[in-house]
Amino acid sequence: MTERIEIPAQASFDPTSLRPLGWNDHFDRELAAMNPGPGRVARVISVQRGLFLVSDGGREWLCSPAGRLLHGATGDYPVTGDWVLADDVVATAIIPRKNLLSRGEAGARGTQAKTAHRAQPIAANLDTVFIVCGLDRDFNLRRLERYMTLVHNCGLSPVVVLTKADLHRDPEEFRLEAESIAFGVPVALTSLPDGAGVNELGRYLAPGRTVAMLGSSGAGKSTLANMLHGSDIRATSEVSKSVGKGRHTTTTRELIRMPQGGMLMDNPGIREIAFHEDGQGADSAFADILELSAECRFADCSHDLEPGCAVRRAVEAGELDPARLESYHKMKRELRYLSDRRTKGASRAEKERWQGLALMRKDLNRRR
Known part of the structure; x- marks a missing residue:
């Protein structure tokens, strides 16, 4: 049963009770920068069909989202782990996320x-x-x-x-x-x-x-x-x-x-692992390939057909699994496409992708 909470006239919280939930100095600074109005600081413990189970470290209760959260951008809707301001039994704002x-x-x-x-x-x-x-x-x-x-x-x-x-x-x-x-x-x-x-x-x-x-x-x-x-x-x-x-x-x-x-x-099981934005994740996950690439003849080596490619040389020497290199290529293509599509639009990104492949082949022939 939903428990009604008496809310003070300004944002209130007890750091002692919130710190076990993950509250730290980062959120102290973010909350101060918000200049919040009335509300109680709480963490979203779970999201349940349009309701949030939140906790302030001493008690748990259910909140519904305020209209601006419900109808705002996707990134403005609370998810599990968010810190929110709860006005009565309504979540009114998200404290800026750490990640x-x-x-x-x-x-x-x-x-x-x-x-x-x-x-x-x-x-x-x-x-x-x-x-x-x-x-x-x-x-x-x-x-x-x-x-x-x-x-x-x-x-x-x-x-x-x-x-x-x-x-x-x-x-x-x-x-x-x-x-x-x-x-x-x-x-x-x-x-x-x-x-x-x-x-x-x-x-x-x-x-x-x-x-x-x-x-x-x-x-x-x-x-x-x-x-x-x-x-x-x-x-x-x-x-x-x-x-x-x-x-x-x-x-x-x-x-x-x-x-x-x-x-x-x-977390419920994930059937597929799709990316939604570009980033440095592939370089971090494939640190061995990134390290080898420093020895390639060309700084912009794609590790495909270029001469003097240290990565391909490692594959031929049995030092790098060819399946790992193919996995790297596949993810880099996905991430590049996402970056291009986000900045240029789908049709232009697709056209430039094919133009880029043609130019790359010409460049490889020139370098040989």
Whole structure:
């Protein structure tokens, strides 16, 4: 039942009760710059069919969005993890975000005409993103590369979490495979029977910290949340015998207060990882290719057919997986197209893409 809150005449909050929810000096400064009117500062714990479950650290209650939030731009609508001002039982304003984890709209991947102009916000004001991958049929290095590119594009820090380690006699092989593509990104192995990985991941959930989990349906996110919490806080299901993967159980995004002191957000499974804006995510996710490119003969080398390409040389020498280079090319093309489409329009971007390919071939012939 919705609880009515008595709201003071000006924005009020108790930093002591808000800090365990993730409040920090950044939001102090943002709130002061807003010069807010009446309202209570609260964090959005979950979004439920046009209502927000919010908390001020001492109590939780339901809010509906004010008209300017409901009818404003997509980026102005609160998402899980946002800090808001709540006037009575109405959320009236969003305190400017520290960051936003988002992806391209569903159905956009693979269709350049649709490649993601609409963002689908997932969560706001995060410190870390757990990329959760089950060591069953869910394990896929190319998918991990896309997840890391997405997270880096949003300016966030990923951690790769490999669940269901107990399914294999030597799960370390999977960790080594993941580490071979996750340069500078921690990789953790977890197992429910022996609690492996709990201490390693627990440090990311220190007081005042917020972590979101991303992964496919059945990757083991809810089981991981239960293991980290030490109790059954999320519904789980058994592994399907027909496909050898876990079943989808999470349907909402909700921030959960963890015994380590921080906040953890489970997330419904993601079927496709589409981008919605250009960024430096690919360079961060493919740091090995970026490092090799410094030795290429041409500064603008595309690592395709140019002579003196150090990246292609590494592929030929067996030092770089050709599938990884192809994955890099694919994501760079997607991100370039998004950037061009955003600034030039779809038809012009497509025309210039083909003109660019023709010019590139002429340039390669000239350089030979």
